Amino acid sequence: MRAIKGLWSWRHNPLCRRTDLVESWVALAALLLIVLLAPVLGVLAGFTVQEALDRSVREQHSSRxxxxxxxxxxxxxxxxxxxxxxxxxxxxxxxxxxxxxxxxxxxxxxxxxxxxxxxxxxxxxxxxxxxxxxxARPLDPATATTHAVLAGFGAALAVAGLVEGSRRLIVRRLVTLRHARWDRAWDRAGPDWGRTGTGS
Structure with a gap:
């Protein structure tokens, strides 16, 4: 909560660049997606795999x-x-x-x-x-449940990795924009920046 409060008050800081603010919002959005969306998708994937494996267990036990x-x-x-x-x-x-x-x-x-x-x-x-x-021996329910749990964890980790990878790409793009702005600012300042009027 303090991070959100700090982010909200930082919006009006004169030293805050637009890219800094975008980076902060992207970090907050990535955190929320990892904390909320990744587990939900992991649970959904686990339940889907569990249903498919339960069906397979029933079919195998009836045919083997x-x-x-x-x-x-x-x-x-x-x-x-x-x-x-x-x-x-x-x-x-x-x-x-x-x-x-x-x-x-x-x-x-x-x-x-x-x-x-x-x-x-x-x-x-x-x-x-x-x-x-x-x-082959038919799949037993305990093994099917283990596979479903692993699939759920894998899906959650994949979503978290995708979100974090996207955040890093966005941050890299923001850093590139910052460097480009700094280069333009230095070009405008000229090679004599800081030495104006010193007689050199």
């Missing part, structure tokens, strides 16, 4: 089903598993497995199983579509 698979044999790690540290941290094994799809069809294929040392006959669960093709 968990079935039990049986290990036929363990497969060698793929050629792309070059990083030994990543391979050591990964607790999944690549196996050849059999499973029955929800529509009753029988399937066999390579899948990743959360088994440390898989043996033939071990059972584990996988996610499939209605026809038995393996699919």
């Amino acid at each position: 089903l968990q079935v039990t698979a049986t290990v036929v044999r363990e497969l060698d790690r793929g050629v792309l598993d070059i990083d030994p540290e990543a391979a050591a941290q990964d607790t999944r094994s690549r196996v050849l497995a059999d499973w029955t799809a929800p529509d009753g069809s029988e399937h066999r294929g390579p899948v990743l199983a959360r088994l440390t040392s898989p043996q033939a006959g071990d059972r584990f669960t996988i996610w499939t579509d209605a026809s038995g093709r393996t699919v």
Whole structure:
């Protein structure tokens, strides 16, 4: 409040240039936009993303089903598993497995199983579509909410960055105008400014 009161009283200061006043109003407008508009747009973006992700969660949970698979044999790690540290941290094994799809069809294929040392006959669960093709695990509501919150924060930060970037561009333009006015004032004063009548 003191800043607004100071800005209001500064309008009549004889040392205040028009560009100073414009810069102050731009700073105040940018502050209000960052404090008020950025959070509102962030919340709106978060709710919009949350609705879309909730719809996706419902669709995925209705179309993806968990079935039990049986290990036929363990497969060698793929050629792309070059990083030994990543391979050591990964607790999944690549196996050849059999499973029955929800529509009753029988399937066999390579899948990743959360088994440390898989043996033939071990059972584990996988996610499939209605026809038995393996699919990724469906998105859970907690992860969807986390993504929505991050999207809201990202939108708020993007708006704040856009407002601040615009303010800086305007201030840069005002500084350029000030320098141009100073150059014109120095040109009018001439090279003898301050030495008039000294006899030099």
